[in-house]
Amino acid sequence: MGRRIEAVIFDWAGTTVDFGCMAPVQAFVSAFQKYGITPTLDEVREPMGMLKRDHIRTMMNMERIHEEWKRVHGRDFTEEDVEEVYRISERSLLETVREFTDLKPYVLETVKALREKGIKIGSTTGYTDEMMEIVVPEAAKKGYSPDCWFSPDSVGNFGRPYPYMIFENLKKLEVASVGAAVKIGDTVSDIQEGLAAGMLSLGIVEGSSVMGLSEAEYAALSPEEKEAGHRSVEEKFLAAGASTVLRNLSELPAYLEGLE
Secondary structure: OOOOOOEEEEOOEOOOEOOOOHHHHHHHHHHHHOOOOOOOHHHHHOOOOOOHHHHHHHHHOOHHHHHHHHHHHOOOOOHHHHHHHHHHHHHHHHHHHHHHOOEOOOHHHHHHHHHHOOOEEEEEOOOOHHHHHHHHHHHHHOOOOOOOOEOHHHHOOOOOOOOHHHHHHHHHHOOOOHHHEEEEEOOHHHHHHHHHOOOEEEEEOOOOOOOOOOHHHHHOOOHHHHHHHHHHHHHHHHHOOOOEEEOOHHHHHHHHHHHO
């Protein structure tokens, strides 16, 4: 006997909007540059999806950045430094996030197909409420409005990989059990969030933060390069415990039907 899926909990940037999850990357890079350090894109993307303050602390503790910080500043970093870099990145993100609210391919068609089956649409994010007050109306203008969204602000800042934003979704959507919902996202933190909530946790490849390419960069890849990129992203998600990995959102309705 299959399982009846009542709700899908989507991530936002890199999953339903902002192909490649570009907005946070730019904000983190510019915040570190103000302190004389230029992080690589790989360094920026590795903790993606975490609570932003934890993301910065994780980057500060990376060996290369840590050594570079000591070289540039002549001392180790402090919690005050983490806080200041965090504040700068938040300001930068608030200023630019509106430019990164375009929907990813297949979002509208997929949501329509899910709604036709009576499936509710929830969402969680690493963004703050203040950012979401920009992102949510912009996405709505473009046709995407989930039934609800929760940010770390709504759960006492216990963002990913804690499962509390998911639990708030389940409560709001009146979902019978964690087994009746699935989580889908584009980062390892998304996968961990779903697993912590005890539900099927799906990774998405195209336009993901893990793949780290803009829509134009992705389109320019040869079929062989795309295939190699897909395999690499898929391996990361599966290693993190993903139940399955989808190439893009168009594959979601068939996957859910398979479960039932």
